Amino acid sequence: MKKLGLGILGSGKGSNCRAILEQISAGNLPAEARLVVSDVFDAGILDVAREFGVPNVYLPPGKFRTRLEPNVEMELERLLQQAGVELVVLAGFMRVLKEPMLGAYRRRIINIHPSLLPKFPGIESWKQALAAGEKITGCSVHYVDAGIDSGEVIARRKVPVLPGDTPESLHARIQIAERALYPEVIAQFCEV
Numbered sequence: 024m025k026k027l028g029l030g031i032l033g034s035g036k037g038s039n040c041r042a043i044l045e046q047i048s049a050g051n052l053p054a055e056a057r058l059v060v061s062d063v064f065d066a067g068i069l070d071v072a073r074e075f076g077v078p079n080v081y082l083p084p085g086k087f088r089t090r091l092e093p094n095v096e097m098e099l100e101r102l103l104q105q106a107g108v109e110l111v112v113l114a115g116f117m118r119v120l121k122e123p124m125l126g127a128y129r130r131r132i133i134n135i136h137p138s139l140l141p142k143f144p145g146i147e148s149w150k151q152a153l154a155a156g157e158k159i160t161g162c163s164v165h166y167v168d169a170g171i172d173s174g175e176v177i178a179r180r181k182v183p184v185l186p187g188d189t190p191e192s193l194h195a196r197i198q199i200a201e202r203a204l205y206p207e208v209i210a211q212f213c214e215v
Contacts, residue, residue, distance in 0.1 A: 026055040027213045030108035031077075032099075032116040033061055037068030039114035039135060042202035043209065044075040052206050053213045058106040060099060062091070062118055078106065090119045100127050110212050113167060114205075117146075121169055132167040133212075135205050137197045139179050140165055144172035149194045157184050160193070162201045164208040177211075180204040 031040050040059060046052040059072035062084040072079035082099055085092030091099065100123050103111060111124070113134035120132065138148035140163040143155075152160040161181040166174035180200040184193060 026053050027209075028057045028107045028109045029054050029112055029209070030103045030106060030110070031056060031059045031068070031072075031112045031114050033059070033068035033114040034063045034066055034117040035068060035115040037066070037071035037114065038198060039201055039205055040068050041071045043112065043114070043206055044071065044077065046206040048075065052210055054110075054209060057108050058103060060102065062116070068114065084118060089117075090121060093121075096121060096124055100124050103128075110209065111167075112205075112209065119169065119171060120167055125167070125169060130166055131212075133164055133177065133208065134167050134172070134174070135201050136163050136165065136172045137161075137194065137201065138172075139163055139181065140172055140176050147190075149197055150190045152184065153188065153190060153193060159183055160197065162197055162204055164204060178204060178208050 033040055044056055047054055047056060056077045059068060059077050059079040060082050061069050062082055064081050069079050080102065082095060085095050111128050111132040138152060139161045143151040149160065159181050161179055163176050163179045165176045168174040182197050182200050
């Protein structure tokens, strides 16, 4: 059976990347991580990639804080195409993608977000949920578009907000849900 070629993009420690690679290694996910890319030179996600023997690269993002420079985004697309990537998986990638990525991978770029979208897009959404007095929050996997966490939702997983929750305790439980949900959604793309 042909394995789906994944490109994983991240800016942080790589916990969702690790969850995906563990599911692949265990034989539970018929995919192959072909490339891990980070816009942060010393990001933990690059160490996770090396630990699992996945080709990885640091791609300097350029001068913008929230997106890649156009020439950098073109290089990202080239690297992913060259690696045979069929599905781009954002795992804590803190930049908004534009063209040419969105055109090259139409409905083949997904992201996981720590809220029940469309509620609380953007950063630190678990803090937003606590401040709003939510009783239920969670995580969502969605298609990536040119907006911030605004693409069509593919799947959600609910997480209760418990009495006495701190931002840290709530975020930790959401991350557990993320690490379960993301590989499940990627598996759906493997079946297509």
